[in-house]
Amino acid sequence: MAVGGKRKILVAMSGGVDSSVAAALLKRAGHEVVGCFMRLGSPGETIDELLSDAQVCAATPPSSSKSGTHALTQVKIGHQGCCSITDAADAREVAAQLDVPFYVCNFKKDFGRIIDYFVDEYLDGKTPNPCVRCNDWLKFGKLHDYASQIGADCVASGHYARIGQVNGQPTLLRGVDSTKDQSYVLFGAPVDRLAHMLFPIGELPKSRVRELAHEFGLPVFDKPDSQEICFVPDNDYAGLIERRRPNASRPGDIVNEQGEVMGRHQGQHHFTVGQRRGLDVAIGERVYVIAKHSDTNTVVIGTKARLATHRCLVGESNWLCDPAAEVVGRPLLAKYRYNVTPAMSRVVLKPDGQAGPSGRPGQFEVCFEKPQIAVAPGQALVLFDGDRIMGGGWIATTYAP
Secondary structure, X not given: OOOOOOOEEEEEOOOOHHHHHHHHHHHHOOOEEEEEEEEOOOOXXXXXXXXXXOEEEOOOOHHHOOOOOOOEOOOEEEOOOOOEHHHXXXXXXXXXXXXXXXXXXXXXXXXXHHHHHHXXXXXXXXXXXXXXXXXXXXXXXXXXXXXXXOOXXXXXXXXXXXXXXXXXXXXXXXXXXXXXXXXXXXXXXXXXXXXXXXXXXXXXOHHHHHHHHHHOOOOOOOOOOXXXXXXXXXXXXXXXHHHHOOOOOOOEEEEOOOOOEEEEEOOHHHOOXXXXXXXXXXXXXXXXXXXXXXXXXXXXXXXXXXXXXXXXXXXXXXXXXXXXHHOOOOOEEEEOOOOOOOEEEEEEEEOOOOOOOOOOOOXXXXXXXXXXXXXXXXXXXEEEEOOEEEEEEEEEEEEOO
């Protein structure tokens, strides 16, 4: 863990073992650590009593308050997910044990944008990734802004990733533990913020992180990892969408590629590309969702072979390198879902596309060496050169072999 000198560091503390160990390692290294729990807005009990020795702040700069202190606001925490009342209490307890200041930043309004994105993408027939958007909009945005307001030099988190150096410039690298690597969901980091990001556990395997939590005496050493999307703790995506958009449930047709009606559905938001279960269609062979069309409210089914994609168009790119010099013409690994094995591919830049956040070409085409299964519009696609993350974007269109 190369962090270079003693610094003031804001640590995003979720109440889990990874972020808790990250904070403990930084404190042990002699840094001035400030813990921060991101309040995202699940309804539930108030945590005022739980946070009696913490400040609950509205993520506004000290100068915005006439008294010169952080503005206080009542905060509520839900029972489940990464912003649950249990997680808030765990994060507070770890901060108290480490003897570091602890803040709760109220990002409820901002997090609502992420939930709306998730819902709207599903209703548009796409496959969204809210965890990447949360990192882009909150952890790399609002949280870094808050860190600068309190005079922190860096923001640290418990992600399994690393910051390295290429030609004297910071770059994003995979975590050492390949089974836990989270660099995929971090590709949207602005390149100029890499120098202000720390991943203290990125060099460690998960087993060692657990051991360190026990050695530090942290109360969360045996806490299970969170597996679900934090705002859908019951994994009922359709239920969330229907609660958020009451008019979402519109029955429609399940059709084959020729447009023939093969069945009915109660809302295309119940399905994702690649899904086989729940179709309730019998045609003598296994069929899968191969496309969704929100304009006609239809779900298209076909055989597994029809899920294959040999290239895709990607937009909203974020480059952590110079794509013209370091991407074009080189074989790279492309990862289009968090849990898939990266596929060998080549990239063609589309210079006429809208520029991405990095100011460089915003669209590119990925040509897979071998056809890939269930590549879907709305998914994040990330490019790797060995352990180095070159950049990525969001899949706009896919093409069959």
